[in-house]
Amino acid sequence: MYFESEANSFMRSPSRIKAGISLLALFALAGSFLLFGLLSRGNPTHAAGVKSTGATTGRLTPFAVIDPKSLTMSSETTAPGSTHPKGARRNQHASNAPAHTPQVSSSSPISSTGTLLQGFNGVSSRDSAVTNFGVEFEPPDQGLCVGNGFVVEPVNSAFTIYRTNGTVVAGPFNVNKLFADGFTQFTSDPRCYFDKATNTWFATILFINSTNTGARTDIAVNNSGDPTTPWTVYRIDATDNGHNGTPNHPGCPCFGDQPTLGIDAFNLYVTTDEFSILGNQENGAQIYAISKPDLVSLASQVHFVHFDNLS
Numbered sequence: 001m002y003f004e005s006e007a008n009s010f011m012r013s014p015s016r017i018k019a020g021i022s023l024l025a026l027f028a029l030a031g032s033f034l035l036f037g038l039l040s041r042g043n044p045t046h047a048a049g050v051k052s053t054g055a056t057t058g059r060l061t062p063f064a065v066i067d068p069k070s071l072t073m074s075s076e077t078t079a080p081g082s083t084h085p086k087g088a089r090r091n092q093h094a095s096n097a098p099a100h101t102p103q104v105s106s107s108s109p110i111s112s113t114g115t116l117l118q119g120f121n122g123v124s125s126r127d128s129a130v131t132n133f134g135v136e137f138e139p140p141d142q143g144l145c146v147g148n149g150f151v152v153e154p155v156n157s158a159f160t161i162y163r164t165n166g167t168v169v170a171g172p173f174n175v176n177k178l179f180a181d182g183f184t185q186f187t188s189d190p191r192c193y194f195d196k197a198t199n200t201w202f203a204t205i206l207f208i209n210s211t212n213t214g215a216r217t218d219i220a221v222n223n224s225g226d227p228t229t230p231w232t233v234y235r236i237d238a239t240d241n242g243h244n245g246t247p248n249h250p251g252c253p254c255f256g257d258q259p260t261l262g263i264d265a266f267n268l269y270v271t272t273d274e275f276s277i278l279g280n281q282e283n284g285a286q287i288y289a290i291s292k293p294d295l296v297s298l299a300s301q302v303h304f305v306h307f308d309n310l311s
Contacts, residue, residue: 009054031223054309056247060234060290060302064180066220067230068170069163072176112135120166123170128157132183136225145201147194148225152205154178157233163226170228179205179218180233186210187218198296201267204259207235212277214239215255217270217288221295232298236288240308247308251281267292274308286311 061157111284122144125136150169151162159178160171176187185207192203201222215238220231238256241250256272263269267289274283287307296304 054247054308056308057246058304060103060219060236060298060304060307062232062298063235064233065230066178066180068173068178068228069174071170115300118165120162122162123153123155123158123160123172128155129162130158131145131172131174132157139288141189141300142194143190143203145192145194145203147196147201150194150227151225151250152194152201152203154192154205156190159190160261178203178220178231179207181205181207181218184210189258191259193261195263195265195292195296197265198292199223200296201225201227201231202261202263202295204261204270206238206256206259206272208255208277213253215253215277217256217272218260219270219290219295220270221228221298223296223298234295234302236270236290236304236306238274238286240274240283247306248263249281249308251276251279251283253277254281256286265292265293268295283308 024111032215036216072256122301123142125138125140128140129136137156140157143152143154146164149164152162153162154175157175158172159175160173161169174183175190176183176185179187181187186209189204190203190205194201199219200231203220206215207218217229217238219234219236221234222229222231224230237244238275239247239253240246240249241252241254253276254274255277256270257275259270259272261268261270268291270288270290272286273290275281275284276311287310288304289307290304291299293299
């Protein structure tokens, strides 16, 4: 578990900065996947224009289906033995917030510049405390996506579904529940996106297991257009220690830090910075190209390809 002091030095290291810059270049390279990646046909092979010493293909199967309307917090957060918050690399502050859902203003003017007409309170540190055993995380790693009159906002510890006027439709809930992860398990860096072309919501998050021996990127998909209906969860193994079909990278078991999202007509792209879970090894940026048609159809076999050792 990394706390704020470690995370700050970690994130500001030259290797981390270099890896972050490399992601910008990788998104430019991702354009070359559009014509040459055959993921949309269920047969991923290669991508022209990208130099890589290897690419690993695989298939994902549905892990769970999560219905936001069925989620409750009170019974699980007050259960005997449920006294520890989920792990986080952020500074934790004890909270005196009462264990009830905070009130959210439906329309709170927050600017008089003439460019912003209206705003409302999003997911807050208090929401994190309410959903996470009284513990707040600062700063929040945030995702935000909008479509069909809904706003979905996941942060490090909580997620809420709003109408665009700020009315809360569902939540706040512990963000782990959206990805079928236990309350006390480590997750971080959520992202989400609404794809208008397919009327589908996508959300991702980083996960590291409690023994620090494995990691993955969780992907939640909702193809109904209504984020309050069930989401289907898929999982990509990011451990990269040669097990479970992953490549064998130096210093692993590893985790894919700060997964970021890209999308086009063919694939969903996730890029990560790969670091050793317990050591100092940094293996650079990784690209996962996942078949968008497979995800949108909630297929039982979702094809993907993992590009590593990129230059």
